[in-house]
Amino acid sequence: MTIDQTGSPPTAGHQFPVGSDAFPHRHLLGIAGLQPWEILFLLKEAEQWVDLNRQSSKHVDRLDGLTVINAFFENSTRTLLSFEIAGKRMGADVVNMHAAQSSVKKGETLIDTAVTLNAMRADAIVIRHASSGAVRLIADKVDCPVLNAGDGSHEHPTQALLDALTIQRRKGDISGLTVTICGDVMHSRVARSNIYCLTTLGAKVRVCAPTSLLPASLDRMNVEAFSNFEQALDGADVVMMLRLQNERMNGDFIPSPREFHHLYGLTRERLALAKPDALVMHPGPMNRGVEISSDVADDLERSAITEQVEMGVAVRMACLDVLTRRSRGVEGWS
Amino acid sequence: MKQVFTDAQVLVPGAQAPQSINVATDGDRICRISEDGPSENQQTIDCKGAILAPGIIDLGVFSIDKPAFHYGGITRAALMPDQSPVLDLPAMIKHNASEGKPDLWSHPLAAATKGLKGAELAEIGLMKQAGARAVATGRSWIADSGIMLKLLHYCHSLDMPVIVHSEDRGLTANAVATAGETATRLGLSSAPATAEALSIARDIALVRESGAHVHFRQVTTAQGLDLIRAAKSEGLPVTCGITPAHLFLSDIAISEFRTFAKLSPPLRSEEDRQSCLKAIEDGTIDVISSGHDPRGPEDKRLPFAEAEFGMAGAETLLALSLNLVRDGLIGLNRLFELLSATPAKILGVEAGQITEGYEADLIVIDPEAPWQIDTRKMAASAGNTPFDKLPVQGRVHAIYKGGKAL
Numbered sequence: 001m002t003i004d005q006t007g008s009p010p011t012a013g014h015q016f017p018v019g020s021d022a023f024p025h026r027h028l029l030g031i032a033g034l035q036p037w038e039i040l041f042l043l044k045e046a047e048q049w050v051d052l053n054r055q056s057s058k059h060v061d062r063l064d065g066l067t068v069i070n071a072f073f074e075n076s077t078r079t080l081l082s083f084e085i086a087g088k089r090m091g092a093d094v095v096n097m098h099a100a101q102s103s104v105k106k107g108e109t110l111i112d113t114a115v116t117l118n119a120m121r122a123d124a125i126v127i128r129h130a131s132s133g134a135v136r137l138i139a140d141k142v143d144c145p146v147l148n149a150g151d152g153s154h155e156h157p158t159q160a161l162l163d164a165l166t167i168q169r170r171k172g173d174i175s176g177l178t179v180t181i182c183g184d185v186m187h188s189r190v191a192r193s194n195i196y197c198l199t200t201l202g203a204k205v206r207v208c209a210p211t212s213l214l215p216a217s218l219d220r221m222n223v224e225a226f227s228n229f230e231q232a233l234d235g236a237d238v239v240m241m242l243r244l245q246n247e248r249m250n251g252d253f254i255p256s257p258r259e260f261h262h263l264y265g266l267t268r269e270r271l272a273l274a275k276p277d278a279l280v281m282h283p284g285p286m287n288r289g290v291e292i293s294s295d296v297a298d299d300l301e302r303s304a305i306t307e308q309v310e311m312g313v314a315v316r317m318a319c320l321d322v323l324t325r326r327s328r329g330v331e332g333w334s
Numbered sequence: 335m336k337q338v339f340t341d342a343q344v345l346v347p348g349a350q351a352p353q354s355i356n357v358a359t360d361g362d363r364i365c366r367i368s369e370d371g372p373s374e375n376q377q378t379i380d381c382k383g384a385i386l387a388p389g390i391i392d393l394g395v396f397s398i399d400k401p402a403f404h405y406g407g408i409t410r411a412a413l414m415p416d417q418s419p420v421l422d423l424p425a426m427i428k429h430n431a432s433e434g435k436p437d438l439w440s441h442p443l444a445a446a447t448k449g450l451k452g453a454e455l456a457e458i459g460l461m462k463q464a465g466a467r468a469v470a471t472g473r474s475w476i477a478d479s480g481i482m483l484k485l486l487h488y489c490h491s492l493d494m495p496v497i498v499h500s501e502d503r504g505l506t507a508n509a510v511a512t513a514g515e516t517a518t519r520l521g522l523s524s525a526p527a528t529a530e531a532l533s534i535a536r537d538i539a540l541v542r543e544s545g546a547h548v549h550f551r552q553v554t555t556a557q558g559l560d561l562i563r564a565a566k567s568e569g570l571p572v573t574c575g576i577t578p579a580h581l582f583l584s585d586i587a588i589s590e591f592r593t594f595a596k597l598s599p600p601l602r603s604e605e606d607r608q609s610c611l612k613a614i615e616d617g618t619i620d621v622i623s624s625g626h627d628p629r630g631p632e633d634k635r636l637p638f639a640e641a642e643f644g645m646a647g648a649e650t651l652l653a654l655s656l657n658l659v660r661d662g663l664i665g666l667n668r669l670f671e672l673l674s675a676t677p678a679k680i681l682g683v684e685a686g687q688i689t690e691g692y693e694a695d696l697i698v699i700d701p702e703a704p705w706q707i708d709t710r711k712m713a714a715s716a717g718n719t720p721f722d723k724l725p726v727q728g729r730v731h732a733i734y735k736g737g738k739a740l
Contacts, residue, residue: 032519111635131637132521133591152639153521192521216513216524 016041019332023322027139027146030155031196039197042318043165049314050165053089062321063092066123066328071097071113071138072149073129078284078309079149079159083126086316092123114138124324127151132189145323147316153187158319159283160193162311164201166304167238169311170279175202180232180274182208182264183242183291186215186253190283191242195221208232209264212253229264233273240281241266241291257290266292271302279304336360337737338372339696342381345388345670347687352385352666359694362736367690381698384731387670389695391677391686392648393575394470394497394551396627398433398440402648402714404740406624407730409438409695411648412497412681415445416472422448422456424464431465437735441681443470443497446485452476455485462492467681468549470497473598473643475533477503482537486544495547495573495680498537500558501599505529510639512600516585522638527602531557538565541572549680550574552625554599556609563618573680575621578654579645579720581610587720593634593641594709595720597625614672615663621680622672624651628716646714649707653726656701660727666701694737703729 016022022041031039052058068087072080080096087094097117108116110129114137117125124145127135132152139146150156168174179198185191185207198205199222207218208226218225226232233239244260254260271278280296280303288294297303325333337359343352346367358366358376372378389409396414403411413430415421421430422445430442444466448454450473458469469489475498476482489496509525511517517524534550538561541548553559553574565572579597584604587595595601602610613619627644634641655673658664664672670687678686685693707724709717733740 109632109635110637129637131639133639134637136591137635137637151521152637153523155521189521192519215518216526217515217518220515221518 016044020326020334026323028157028319028323029136029139029146029148031157031160031193031200032155034196034200036200036202039161039164039200042161042315042322043168045318045322046161046165046311046314049317050311053310053313058089059091060089061091063087063090063123063324066092066324067121068092068094068124068126068320069097069117069120069122070094070126070149071117071128073127073134074150076128076149078312079128082309082312083149083316086313086320089313090317090320092320110134110137111141114141118142118144123327124320144327147319147323150189152189153192154189155193156189157193158312158315159190160197161319162308162315163194163240163281163283164197165311165315166281166308167279170304171237174198176204177237178204178206178235179238179240180206180208180236181240181242182229182232182266184213184244184253185209185218185242186213187245188242194240195223199223206232206236210254229270230273233270236274236278238279238281239266239271239274243283243285244287244291257287261290265290266296268293268295271296278302281305281308283308335737336376337379338376339379339381339386340372341383342386342698343383344386344688345667347675347689349667350665357386357688357696359737362694362738364688364690364692364694367688385666385699385701386688387697387699388674388685388687389697389733389735390652390673391681392626392651393549393621393623393677393680394443394625395623395648396625396644397715398430398438399626399628399648399715400434400438402626402628402646402712403438404733405713405730406648406651407697407699407733408624408648408651409697409733409735410441410678410683410685411438411626412441412443412468412677414472415443415450415470420445420450420472422450424457424460427461427464427466437738437740439735441467441683443468445469446471446496447476447481450474452478452481455481455488458488458494459492462494466494467683468495468497470551471499473499475499475501475503479536479540483540483543486540486546486548490544490546495549497549497551499598500530500533500537500550500553501525502529502532505532510596510600511588512585512602514585514603516588520588520591520638522588527555527606528557530555530599531561534558534561538570538572541565541570545571547571547573549621551623552576552580552599553619554580554602554610555606559609559613559618563613566618573620573676574618575623576610576614576619577623577625577647578651579625579647581607581614582654582657583607583720588638591638592720593636593638594645594718594722596638596641596643597645598643611663614658620672620676622651622655623677624648626714628714629718630716634718644718645720646712646716646718649712649714650719650721650726652699652730653705653707653728654721656728659701694734696734697730698732699728699730701728703727705729
């Protein structure tokens with residue numbers, strides 16, 4: 001079996017390396033640096049869990065006896081729930097640690113917290129934190145695999161994987177597609193992980209926002225930047241909208257949500273500029289009437305938003321499974 | 335005590351290269367530079383062919399850290415006013431001026447405004463009487479141009495230079511990095527390099543208005559350096575400095591969220607770094623200082639945005655700066671103008687060069703001696719250097735403060 005290591009994106013029928021060579025990383029801290037076949041391997045693994053999740057009995061005992069700690073230093077509902085369901089469906093003991101309950105509020109440093117979690121002999125730790133790079137800091141101090149559930153404006157790798165899985169299932173091959181990402185790109189970890197993921201898999205990525213919400217040097221990330229939404233939508237296969245955080249909008253980066261919707265809101269009329277079968281995506285939660293209008297969000301034919309949530313559980317099951325294979329002594333993963 | 339340093343290659347002001355000459359001291363002063371050998375009542379110090387240079391004067395440190403300074407050949411250090419409490423009262427100046435004596439002289443810089451808040455002028459005149467030789471805005475920038483102009487007028491009348499930090503806070507508010515590819519990839523809050531130029535441009539305009547001497551403590555961008563260059567050619571009384579970190583590292587050094595490379599101003603793009611090297615070569619930059627700011631793990635082992643700014647730089651200042659000589663940008667004599675003579679002139683002290691009548695602050699160095707920077711072995715109160723594990727050349731073999739061996 002040969003693996004294409006030239007950097008060209010693998011095709012759907014791609015052969016993967018055997019055992020841990022298919023995904024040689026100890027943690028999943030980000031998409032940056034992953035090879036195309038490593039991303040596709042995780043997507044392939046996730047596929048089997050999609051099928052399981054659609055059955056009436058959704059339980060397997062693959063992670064039986066393992067402890068997964070979801071350490072969320074920043075509020076989250078859907079990602080925490082998704083990781084919790086993923087762990088529980090695979091038989092793990094899942095413990096959720098919320099920031100409000102954590103010692104970090106009492107002045108304990110993040111590293112102390114990491115050492116404490118490590119001493120509790122978790123088998124995997126899922127971390128969300130408001131600071132870019134915080135998850136890496138913890139990963140350096142613990143013995144078990146760490147999954148990044150979002151760190152500041154840096155990365156949200158499982159979101160990018162679930163988005164890629166959604167696109168792949170709807171569109172087939174990701175390579176060659178044109179994906180337009182629009183919204184608060186500057187503060188979005190979803191945008192960064194998706195840019196890394198989709199460009200690595202050979203998609204053409206456009207980002208769109210007023211320049212005040214576009215970070216510098218985006219051109220170095222192999223994307224095309226637009227400030228005109230109509231131009232960015234022209235002929236797009238996928239339109240991915242990002243949440244605009246209301247607290248950042250007053251006088252800081254844009255004049256008002258009303259103006260933003262007028263210029264950058266995804267309406268049915270604007271969507272008509274993309275390809276007729278263009279897929280609409282949003283990582284949620286949505287600001288209806290701001291970055292996306294309700295009729296577009298709720299259009300079952302065009303919108304894949306609820307499907308993204310469904311794929312999220314499957315992707316997280318796959319990641320927990322793959323990253324714990326070494327500790328579980330799975331053959332070929334020593 | 336009378337001494338004579340023999341068999342030394344002496345860095346004499348104005349000379350192109352080190353001179354084979356003897357340096358005699360009497361008490362704390364240099365008394366004679368000549369080819370004369372030692373007389374009967376003089377103690378001989380055989381330098382065995384090594385370089386004899388003036389002690390380094392580190393302009394703008396955040397902590398008096400004697401072991402690190404002695405290791406690095408630093409005999410005087412100008413202490414930034416950002417202390418706890420802020421150096422904004424004569425008593426604070428008096429106390430801190432005596433802190434390192436007799437083997438290290440600390441020159442506390444008077445806070446420009448009360449509490450460094452940028453709102454009300456501090457008692458600069460009284461602090462001058464208490465021993466302050468310059469005024470500084472600390473890590474902050476005085477946003478109010480009216481206050482800044484009053485400060486410059488007032489300092490001009492007192493003949494005190496003003497050392498400023500140049501970053502427009504309107505742009506840098508929450509920024510932890512310079513805007514560019516690295517900050518974009520890491521998702522770090524960043525500010526454009528223009529923040530520096532904006533601040534410098536305003537202050538140059540106010541220098542033109544007031545006639546005060548402004549020293550821009552760290553200028554790190556091409557735009558900023560162009561402004562300084564133009565101001566100097568206009569004849570304005572401006573000088574500027576830099577640290578080795580900004581000369582030898584670009585923003586790539588913060589990859590993987592390395593907080594030891596989190597500095598203020600932040601590490602810049604490679605293009606800006608190259609402009610800084612050019613500015614060293616063409617003489618636009620007047621001072622190289624360490625920006626010594628030792629920080630323990632409680633300040634640095636944190637997520638990047640939450641970690642404090644600053645590096646421990648005193649021990650590595652000389653060895654890193656010697657790279658400029660090895661790379662052929664400047665000669666050894668010019669290097670010690672940047673490290674010692676010009677900082678002394680800004681502070682108005684008779685030190686920083688090997689001249690008769692000046693303070694006998696001397697260091698014996700081997701510019702070729704190899705060693706490796708190692709955070710675990712540093713003499714500083716903390717080992718937060720972004721240069722960890724870097725092999726370097728250049729060591730201080732002996733250090734004399736006021737003629738006394740330390």
